[in-house]
Amino acid sequence: MRKAWIAVAMLLTLVSTHALAQEKPSAKIKAVRFGKLWDAKGKVWTNAIVVVEDGKIRAVTTDASAIPAGAETFDLSKYTGLPGLIDVHTHMTFYTDETPGVPLLKQMANPVPAVEVFLARKGALRTLEAGVTTVRDLGADQYMDIAMRDLINRGEMIGPRMFVCGYGLYITATPFHKEGTPPAGGIADGVPEVLRAVRQQIAAGADVIKMYGSTGTDDDVTGFETYTLEEMKAAVEMAHQFGKKIAIHSYGPDGARDAVRAGADSVEHATDMDEATIQEMARRGTFYVPTIDHNRYYIDNGDKIGYAPGFKERLQAFIPRNLETARKAFKAGVKIAMGSDAIYTMFGENTRELGWFVKAGMTPEQALRTATSNAAELLGKEKELGAVAPGYLADLVAVEGNPLADIDVTLNNVKWVMKDGTVVVDHRQGVPAAH
Numbered sequence: 145m146r147k148a149w150i151a152v153a154m155l156l157t158l159v160s161t162h163a164l165a166q167e168k169p170s171a172k173i174k175a176v177r178f179g180k181l182w183d184a185k186g187k188v189w190t191n192a193i194v195v196v197e198d199g200k201i202r203a204v205t206t207d208a209s210a211i212p213a214g215a216e217t218f219d220l221s222k223y224t225g226l227p228g229l230i231d232v233h234t235h236m237t238f239y240t241d242e243t244p245g246v247p248l249l250k251q252m253a254n255p256v257p258a259v260e261v262f263l264a265r266k267g268a269l270r271t272l273e274a275g276v277t278t279v280r281d282l283g284a285d286q287y288m289d290i291a292m293r294d295l296i297n298r299g300e301m302i303g304p305r306m307f308v309c310g311y312g313l314y315i316t317a318t319p320f321h322k323e324g325t326p327p328a329g330g331i332a333d334g335v336p337e338v339l340r341a342v343r344q345q346i347a348a349g350a351d352v353i354k355m356y357g358s359t360g361t362d363d364d365v366t367g368f369e370t371y372t373l374e375e376m377k378a379a380v381e382m383a384h385q386f387g388k389k390i391a392i393h394s395y396g397p398d399g400a401r402d403a404v405r406a407g408a409d410s411v412e413h414a415t416d417m418d419e420a421t422i423q424e425m426a427r428r429g430t431f432y433v434p435t436i437d438h439n440r441y442y443i444d445n446g447d448k449i450g451y452a453p454g455f456k457e458r459l460q461a462f463i464p465r466n467l468e469t470a471r472k473a474f475k476a477g478v479k480i481a482m483g484s485d486a487i488y489t490m491f492g493e494n495t496r497e498l499g500w501f502v503k504a505g506m507t508p509e510q511a512l513r514t515a516t517s518n519a520a521e522l523l524g525k526e527k528e529l530g531a532v533a534p535g536y537l538a539d540l541v542a543v544e545g546n547p548l549a550d551i552d553v554t555l556n557n558v559k560w561v562m563k564d565g566t567v568v569v570d571h572r573q574g575v576p577a578a579h
């Protein structure tokens with residue numbers, strides 16, 4: 145009996161020590177050395193030293209004498225440093241394991257929130273391993289995203305910092321998952337219901353508002369506009385009245401056109417946008433989040449997900465239109481942010497989107513900006529996130545190779561990640577992250 149008690153006490157001590165260790169950013173001063181550092185402020189440093197204190201960046205320097213006495217030092221001089229990356233379109237709480245024989249859609253048909261959030265910690269770790277330390281999560285069920293965000297902020301779950309929307313707003317009968325039911329919490333028709341649904345998400349604790357302005361999800365790539373311009377305007381005005389930004393989903397050009405005219409802060413996915421809409425986005429500073437790579441993921445994994453035969457052709461035809469729209473928008477000077485639309489088992493592949501951006505005409509540096517300074521601006525956090533500079537949160541990524549010459553370096557060679565001044569991934573000796 146006593147022995148058992150001792151074992152339990154020891155276990156509790158272990159558990160609480162572990163939890164404490166992650167509870168807040170380490171107060172200890174740290175110094176991180178990089179061979180090269182791209183700071184997202186227009187400078188590439190050689191032999192950079194980043195001094196970190198209380199989870200924030202105190203200084204960036206090349207002067208070794210600036211390292212405070214007693215600082216914990218990380219020698220990453222073999223690697224290139226980057227700011228922690230930002231993915232502005234994820235669905236973290238739609239994580240699925242790969243239980244053989246059970247299609248992913250079936251696993252998601254009736255999610256128990258506590259189980260889903262617990263499982264989602266795996267996707268959260270994979271996201272960090274891709275160098276992504278911040279996400280904007282655009283659509284969850286039963287406020288699982290709010291629970292997950294708060295667990296991560298409290299240090300009870302290891303994962304990227306989350307900015308969440310609660311339920312996305314849907315019109316009645318929009319298909320969501322063919323094998324499931326649409327999340328009732330977000331259904332809103334007509335201006336009064338739209339206003340109520342926006343207020344409801346804000347009251348629940350949402351950081352941002354999401355509205356589904358067209359059909360299209362999973363293996364359905366139709367892009368029929370669902371909300372009216374008037375309804376979109378109402379959602380935008382109410383979100384902005386509470387100081388929140390709003391992302392409007394549209395697979396097709398009509399929803400995108402009205403989303404832009406209504407004043408949305410970002411338009412998600414849209415293909416075939418007309419010239420006038422693209423010009424208007426450039427003029428207003430509306431962000432475009434193309435999410436090109438998620439259809440590649442669906443093509444690669446559709447059988448496992450449980451899509452009906454014929455999906456590959458449909459999705460394959462969508463990708464070049466999506467890419468072409470991104471190319472036109474980029475050329476016209478539209479601000480672009482990286483969103484993967486990661487869902488199910490896609491976590492960890494978040495930054496593959498950057499490869500498409502290079503195909504759309506960006507240099508690797510321009511592509512990196514979509515996942516750093518641009519994304520931070522879209523979050524309204526451009527003074528805290530998306531750069532390596534004094535006063536910013538200490539989110540750092542070390543990659544092997546030169547990401548400014550080859551974007552694949554960022555996609556495949558992430559070796560080490562710090563978030564809020566705490567090391568969360570260390571693959572330098574082939575050691576997997578703490579699970």
Ligand SMILES: [Zn+2]
Pocket residue numbers: 233234235282283485
């Ligand atoms: Zn999405």
